[in-house]
Amino acid sequence: MTTKKQLHPAAEQGITRGMVPTVITDPVTSDSQTDQERFLSSFRWMLLARLLDEKLASLYRAGKIHGGVFLGRGQEALSVALAQALRSGDVYAPLIRDTAGRLAFGETPLDAIRTCLGSSLGPMRGRDGNVHRGRPREGYLPMISHLGAMISVVNGHLMARQLRGESGTVGAACLGEGGTSTGAFHEALNQAAVEHLPLVLVIADNQFAYSTPKSRQFACDGLVDRAVGYGVHGETVDGTDLAACLDAITAAVDRARRGEGPQMIVAQLLRLCGHGEHDDAGYIPEELKKSKVGRDCLKVAEEDLLHKKWAGPAEVAQWRRDALQVLDLAVATAQREPVPDPYKESWCALASKHLSEGYADV
Amino acid sequence: MSITYLDAIREAQARALAEDPRVFIYGQDVGDFGGAFKATKNLASQFPGRVKDAPISEDAMVGAAIGAAIDGMRPIIEIQFADFSTAGFNQIVNHAASLHWRTQVPCPITIRLPSGGTSGSGPFHSQSMEALYAHYPGLVVLNPATVEDAYSMLLEAVSIDDPVIFCEHKYLYYHLKAEALPTEALPVGKARLARPGRDLTIVAYSAMVHEALAVAEELAGEGIEVEVVDLRSIKPLDTDTVIASVARTGRLICVGESWPWGGVTAEVVSRVATEGFNLLDAPPMRLNAKDTPVPFHPNLWAAHRPTARSIANAARRVLRS
Numbered sequence: 300m301t302t303k304k305q306l307h308p309a310a311e312q313g314i315t316r317g318m319v320p321t322v323i324t325d326p327v328t329s330d331s332q333t334d335q336e337r338f339l340s341s342f343r344w345m346l347l348a349r350l351l352d353e354k355l356a357s358l359y360r361a362g363k364i365h366g367g368v369f370l371g372r373g374q375e376a377l378s379v380a381l382a383q384a385l386r387s388g389d390v391y392a393p394l395i396r397d398t399a400g401r402l403a404f405g406e407t408p409l410d411a412i413r414t415c416l417g418s419s420l421g422p423m424r425g426r427d428g429n430v431h432r433g434r435p436r437e438g439y440l441p442m443i444s445h446l447g448a449m450i451s452v453v454n455g456h457l458m459a460r461q462l463r464g465e466s467g468t469v470g471a472a473c474l475g476e477g478g479t480s481t482g483a484f485h486e487a488l489n490q491a492a493v494e495h496l497p498l499v500l501v502i503a504d505n506q507f508a509y510s511t512p513k514s515r516q517f518a519c520d521g522l523v524d525r526a527v528g529y530g531v532h533g534e535t536v537d538g539t540d541l542a543a544c545l546d547a548i549t550a551a552v553d554r555a556r557r558g559e560g561p562q563m564i565v566a567q568l569l570r571l572c573g574h575g576e577h578d579d580a581g582y583i584p585e586e587l588k589k590s591k592v593g594r595d596c597l598k599v600a601e602e603d604l605l606h607k608k609w610a611g612p613a614e615v616a617q618w619r620r621d622a623l624q625v626l627d628l629a630v631a632t633a634q635r636e637p638v639p640d641p642y643k644e645s646w647c648a649l650a651s652k653h654l655s656e657g658y659a660d661v
Numbered sequence: 662m663s664i665t666y667l668d669a670i671r672e673a674q675a676r677a678l679a680e681d682p683r684v685f686i687y688g689q690d691v692g693d694f695g696g697a698f699k700a701t702k703n704l705a706s707q708f709p710g711r712v713k714d715a716p717i718s719e720d721a722m723v724g725a726a727i728g729a730a731i732d733g734m735r736p737i738i739e740i741q742f743a744d745f746s747t748a749g750f751n752q753i754v755n756h757a758a759s760l761h762w763r764t765q766v767p768c769p770i771t772i773r774l775p776s777g778g779t780s781g782s783g784p785f786h787s788q789s790m791e792a793l794y795a796h797y798p799g800l801v802v803l804n805p806a807t808v809e810d811a812y813s814m815l816l817e818a819v820s821i822d823d824p825v826i827f828c829e830h831k832y833l834y835y836h837l838k839a840e841a842l843p844t845e846a847l848p849v850g851k852a853r854l855a856r857p858g859r860d861l862t863i864v865a866y867s868a869m870v871h872e873a874l875a876v877a878e879e880l881a882g883e884g885i886e887v888e889v890v891d892l893r894s895i896k897p898l899d900t901d902t903v904i905a906s907v908a909r910t911g912r913l914i915c916v917g918e919s920w921p922w923g924g925v926t927a928e929v930v931s932r933v934a935t936e937g938f939n940l941l942d943a944p945p946m947r948l949n950a951k952d953t954p955v956p957f958h959p960n961l962w963a964a965h966r967p968t969a970r971s972i973a974n975a976a977r978r979v980l981r982s
Contacts, residue, residue: 423763431763434764443755445756448751448755449724451724451725454724454725454728455730456732458725458728460732483724486718486720493716647762649799650769651823
């Protein structure tokens with residue numbers, strides 16, 4: 300019998316901040332950070348997210364993951380910028396390409412990997428998988444697949460707080476440009492405007508919804524033009540530029556927090572991967588990949604921080620090694636954890652057990 | 662003092678608002694106007710800020726209820742007509758219904774559906790949606806047939822830690838009256854023996870309970886004792902009370918106002934056939950609306966759904982077999 304290896308204490312925890320060794324950020328204290336500190340901590344979350352995505356992709360290719368794997372490659376800057384602007388007590392509804400934001404909001408790599416591998420110790424316990432993960436009680440909402448559906452749920456949190464007379468928190472929801480074609484998007488954005496809620500809606504215009512180009516999705520010049528029609532403040536940002544994303548989104552979150560009503564941010568970027576790992580994305584034209592919108596935000600950010608001498612190549616390499624160490628430990632931990640057992644499953648969908656139909660007993 | 666079914670719904674909401682600060686009401690025209698049926702009359706002034714007009718956005722109304730519930734509230738959503746709940750269907754069946762199972766976080770929302778047909782209302786203001794919602798795991802579906810149940814079941818619905826689809830029948834709003842609000846009630850999940858009898862069981866719910874009771878009265882004059890079971894709760898469905906009744910009578914008719922394919926009556930007959938086949942002295946029968954949209958004209962509407970007359974005819978057939 301082998302002795303069980305002692306785990307890093309952080310690997311056992313659920314949602315927590317500061318999982319990455321020596322990482323300097325905590326979103327709760329982000330207000331007091333200098334631009335440099337904020338940029339560097341954001342970069343490290345982006346790096347961790349990119350490496351986590353790569354880890355998940357290799358587990359998928361090795362046949363270790365049931366179902367699909369959906370990556371956030373190319374969207375890390377936008378994603379992390381939103382989470383960095385949020386504080387404890389805020390509500391966050393990420394979407395499928397928000398690995399970076401999820402981590403920066405406080406999800407541990409272990410929770411992410413647990414959900415993808417189906418560990419019964421993860422937050423979804425094998426009942427739901429991949430990007431459908433969250434801890435609603437901690438303001439981290441687990442998305443359903445129906446696009447646009449999470450926005451009104453964030454509104455509901457904010458309405459609850461309004462009803463109780465609480466102020467100071469905001470709610471953030473993420474969407475792609477394709478998701479703006481849904482009725483749910485329209486209903487929810489209108490609802491937020493009518494109720495004057497502190498909602499921040501971040502739209503990643505990544506040019507394609509699965510294989511459908513945005514020319515088949517909407518006919519307006521830019522999605523931000525819609526904001527004024529809803530009575531909502533709208534801004535655009537270069538989604539490949541971390542510093543620009545941090546500035547634009549922090550300002551939007553601050554406006555919402557000050558009571559200036561719903562905010563909409565539309566970011567231009569390109570999905571640097573398939574819709575899922577099953578998709579080679581052959582439909583994305585080469586010239587688009589080579590254009591400004593096709594830049595890799597992680598590379599851009601790295602060049603930026605090296606240029607500003609905020610860190611050296613050796614430091615970046617060390618951060619990468621640190622992140623990989625955390626991820627390797629998390630994968631090893633999750634792989635040793637129990638998987639769900641159908642004989643131990645309650646097969647009861649209700650919280651009120653006494654109102655269950657009890658088919659399982661028939 | 663006389664209290665209608667509609668008064669009972671209003672009074673239950675007033676009490677829920679008064680007793681529980683987590684409760685609020687959100688729906689179209691529910692504020693100062695008091696609701697399309699006046700089910701929230703005066704509540705907005707009695708409970709300022711807690712009875713909120715919603716835009717015509719059923720998806721966002723239910724979505725917001727889910728978020729508010731996660732945030733610790735107990736929202737009551739009034740869908741103006743049950744028929745319009747299809748516009749919020751996704752949030753109800755995919756989001757509210759799955760939330761607890763996926764996350765272990767309860768989703769205590771009550772969705773009030775003014776349901777069922779009234780003369781002249783037509784295809785989009787007459788539907789009965791209980792079967793559709795009962796099909797989905799994670800929802801509780803209630804169909805009160807009496808003033809007392811409208812009151813006590815709505816109060817209980819608000820206290821249940823799961824999404825409750827509360828199907829209140831529009832025809833009963835003004836037609837049913839009681840002397841006083843109830844002080845005690847059967848719990849949700851229990852069916853009620855509305856009338857005892859030994860020759861035939863009629864299982865019904867909502868407005869059809871009253872058609873069944875009229876049949877029982879009519880057949881009593883012919884020396885036939887009909888037992889009427891009021892399901893009250895569609896999901897969970899009280900199979901034990903139904904089987905016990907069939908054990909006494911040996912004959913079963915199940916009546917529903919909804920459409921015939923699948924649904925509540927099919928579920929009841931299926932359960933009796935699988936769990937109580939040897940109790941039956943005759944093939945069970947079920948009566949439903951016709952398999953068309955609900956017609957507008959009163960002549961067509963009266964023939965579209967089961968009535969005391971069509972149920973009595975069916976009862977005589979079952980009693981002959």
